[in-house]
Amino acid sequence: MANQHLTLSRLRLAFLTGGVVWAALLTYLVHGFGFTWFIALSDGIINSVLLGAACWLINNNLRYFQPGQGSYINILIWCVALAGACTLGCRWILPYVNSNSVYTNFVVQSLTIRFFTDFLAVGWMAMISMIWYSQLDQKENEKRKAEAEKLARDAELYNLRQQLQPHFLFNSLNSINALIGFKPDEARKMIHQLSDFLRGTLKKDDQQQVTLTEEMAHLQLYLDIEKVRFGHRLMTEISFDKKCQDCILPPMILQPIVENAIKFGLYDTTDSVTVSLRAELEDNYLTLMIQNPYDPKTARPRKGTGFGLSGVQRRLNLLFARNDLIETHANDNIFTTIIKIPQI
Amino acid sequence: MKRALVIDDEPLARMVVLEYLQDFKDEIEVLGECNDGFEGLKAIQQHQPDLIFLDVQMPKINGFEMLELVETSPSVIFTTAFDEYAIKAFETHAIDYLMKPFSKDRFNKAVEKFLAQTPAQAAKQTETLLESASQSPAQHERIVVKTGTKVKIIPVADVEYLEADDDYVSVHTKEGSFLKNKTMAFFEQMLDPTQFVRVHRSYIIKIQDITRIDPYEKDAHLAILKSGAKIPVSKTGYAKLKQVLGI
Numbered sequence: 001m002a003n004q005h006l007t008l009s010r011l012r013l014a015f016l017t018g019g020v021v022w023a024a025l026l027t028y029l030v031h032g033f034g035f036t037w038f039i040a041l042s043d044g045i046i047n048s049v050l051l052g053a054a055c056w057l058i059n060n061n062l063r064y065f066q067p068g069q070g071s072y073i074n075i076l077i078w079c080v081a082l083a084g085a086c087t088l089g090c091r092w093i094l095p096y097v098n099s100n101s102v103y104t105n106f107v108v109q110s111l112t113i114r115f116f117t118d119f120l121a122v123g124w125m126a127m128i129s130m131i132w133y134s135q136l137d138q139k140e141n142e143k144r145k146a147e148a149e150k151l152a153r154d155a156e157l158y159n160l161r162q163q164l165q166p167h168f169l170f171n172s173l174n175s176i177n178a179l180i181g182f183k184p185d186e187a188r189k190m191i192h193q194l195s196d197f198l199r200g201t202l203k204k205d206d207q208q209q210v211t212l213t214e215e216m217a218h219l220q221l222y223l224d225i226e227k228v229r230f231g232h233r234l235m236t237e238i239s240f241d242k243k244c245q246d247c248i249l250p251p252m253i254l255q256p257i258v259e260n261a262i263k264f265g266l267y268d269t270t271d272s273v274t275v276s277l278r279a280e281l282e283d284n285y286l287t288l289m290i291q292n293p294y295d296p297k298t299a300r301p302r303k304g305t306g307f308g309l310s311g312v313q314r315r316l317n318l319l320f321a322r323n324d325l326i327e328t329h330a331n332d333n334i335f336t337t338i339i340k341i342p343q344i
Numbered sequence: 345m346k347r348a349l350v351i352d353d354e355p356l357a358r359m360v361v362l363e364y365l366q367d368f369k370d371e372i373e374v375l376g377e378c379n380d381g382f383e384g385l386k387a388i389q390q391h392q393p394d395l396i397f398l399d400v401q402m403p404k405i406n407g408f409e410m411l412e413l414v415e416t417s418p419s420v421i422f423t424t425a426f427d428e429y430a431i432k433a434f435e436t437h438a439i440d441y442l443m444k445p446f447s448k449d450r451f452n453k454a455v456e457k458f459l460a461q462t463p464a465q466a467a468k469q470t471e472t473l474l475e476s477a478s479q480s481p482a483q484h485e486r487i488v489v490k491t492g493t494k495v496k497i498i499p500v501a502d503v504e505y506l507e508a509d510d511d512y513v514s515v516h517t518k519e520g521s522f523l524k525n526k527t528m529a530f531f532e533q534m535l536d537p538t539q540f541v542r543v544h545r546s547y548i549i550k551i552q553d554i555t556r557i558d559p560y561e562k563d564a565h566l567a568i569l570k571s572g573a574k575i576p577v578s579k580t581g582y583a584k585l586k587q588v589l590g591i
Contacts, residue, residue: 170425174444178356270380
C-alpha cells in the first residue's frame with residue numbers, strides 16, 4: 001500500500017509539472033505573436049488550468065470506471081466534450097481578463113487550433129490513464145491469483161503429507177492388540193513408537209525443511225513398527241555418508257517411498273526381504289536411493305501401490321518446481337527409487 | 345469338533361486369532377497357522393479344515409486368489425484391515441468378516457455364527473463365496489492357475505486368447521496353455537472389454553494380438569493372431585469385433 005501512495009504522489013507531481021510546462025510553452029507562444037508578457041502569461045495560465053481540470057476529470061473518471069470493450073466511443077465523446085468546454089472557457093474568460101480588441105480577435109481566430117490541441121491533450125491523458133489503471137488492476141489481480149495459488153498449494157501439500165495409509169494404522173493397532181495379551185511391555189513400547197511417529201507426521205510444515213538426521217529418526221520409528229508387524233521377514237540396510245547428516249530435505253518425503261518399497265517387496269515374495277536406503281551428497285544434491293526386491297513376472301501394475309510415489313513426485317514438483325527429481329528403475333529383480341533434493 | 349486354520353502373513357495377527365480361539369477350545373481345534381496363500385492352499389488340501397480365518401492382503405497371491413484355487417473350500421471368516429469396497433462383496437457370502445483390530449466380542453459373534461450353521465448352509469455359502477471371490481477387483485489384472493501342485497500367476501497382459509475346453513477354460517500364453525476351472529462367461533465378464541472380445545462361443549481373443557481377419561466360409565471369419573493361431577470368428581462375434589474396433 002505504501003508503494004501505491006508513493007506512485008500516486010509521484011503521479012500528481014508529474015501532472016503538476018506537465019501543467020506548468022504547458023502553461024510556460026503557451027505563454028511563450030502567445031508572446032511570440034506580439035502580445036505583452038502579462039497577456040501571454042494570463043492566457044497560458046488560464047488555458048492550462050482549464051485543460052488541467054479537464055485532464056483531472058477524465059483521469060478520475062477512468063480510475064473508478066474501466067471502460068469495457070464497447071465503450072471506447074464514450075471516452076472519445078468525453079474527450080471531445082471536455083476539449084470543447086476548455087475552448088469555450090477560453091473564449092469567454094480570456095477577453096474578460098484582457099479587453100484588448102486585437103487580443104480578443106486573436107482568441108476567436110485561434111479557437112480551432114486551441115480546440116484541437118486541447119482535444120489531443122485530453123485524449124492523451126485519457127489513454128495514459130487507461131493504461132495506467134488497467135495495469136494497476138492487472139497487478140492486483142496477479143497478486144490475488146498468486147495468493148490463491150499459494151493457499152491451494154499449501155492445502156495440497158498438507159493433504160499429500162496426510163496421506164498416511166490407514167492400512168498401516170489399523171494393522172499396527174492389531175499388532176498392539178496381540179502384544180497386550182502376552183508381551184505388555186512391548187505393546188506399550190509400540191504404542192509409544194506409533195504415537196511418536198503420528199505426532200511427527202502431524203506437526204511438520206513443508207516450508208520448514210528438516211535435516212537428514214531428523215528425517216532418519218522419524219523413518220526409524222516407522223521401520224521399527226513395521227518390523228514388529230512383519231517380524232523376521234523384513235530387514236533394512238541404511239547407510240549414509242557423514243557429510244549428508246546435515247543435508248536438508250522436506251519432511252516426510254522418505255517415509256512414503258520406504259512404505260512403498262516395503263509393501264512392494266513384502267507382497268511380492270514369500271521370503272524375507274531387505275529394503276535398503278543409501279544417501280549421498282553429489283554436486284549439491286542430496287541423492288537418496290531406496291531399493292527393494294521384486295518379481296517382474298508377478299508384480300502387479302503399480303496402480304494401487306503407486307500413490308506413495310506420485311504423491312512424492314507432486315510434492316517435489318510443488319516445492320522445487322521440477323519434475324526430474326524422482327526416478328525409478330527396475331532391473332535384475334531389484335526395484336530402485338532415486339530422489340534428489342537440491343541443497344541450497 | 346470342528347477344525348480350523350489361521351492364514352495371515354503377520355505373526356502377531358495370527359496370535360490374536362489363536363488367543364481368542366482359546367475360548368472355543370472344546371468346539372474348535374486349531375490345525376495350524378499359515379504364512380501366505382501357498383501354505384494355506386497346501387494346508388487346506390491336506391487337512392480339509394471346516395473353517396479358515398483368512399487375511400486378504402498377503403504376499404504373492406491374496407486371500408481371494410487363494411480361495412479361487414481351492415477345490416472344496418471350507419467356511420471362511422475374513423480377518424483384514426482391508427477397508428475397501430471389495431470386502432463388501434463378500435459380506436453376504438463369507439461367514440463373517442472381521443476388521444482389524446477387532447474385539448473379542450466381535451470375534452465370538454463370528455465364531456458362534458459359524459458354529460450355528462448347518463453343514464448344508466455352509467456348503468451353499470462356500471459355493472457362492474467362491475463365485476464372488478473371482479470377481480474381486482484384484483482379479484482384473486491377472487489370472488491365477490494351478491499346474492499340478494504349483495501355482496502360476498499369469499498377468500492379463502501375457503494372455504493371447506482363451507478357449508473353452510469342456511468344463512474348463514484353457515488360457516493360452518506364450519509359455520503355453522493353462523486350464524482354469526471357470527466358464528467363458530466368467531472370463532468375458534472379468535476381462536477388460538476394450539482389450540478382449542468374445543469372438544466365438546468357444547473363444548475370447550486379445551485385440552492387440554490380431555494381425556489380420558480373413559473371410560472364411562459363409563458369414564464366418566478367421567482371425568490370425570501374432571502367434572500364428574487361427575481363431576474362428578462367428579457372425580455375431582465379427583459384429584462385436586467391428587464395434588470394439590470402431591469400423
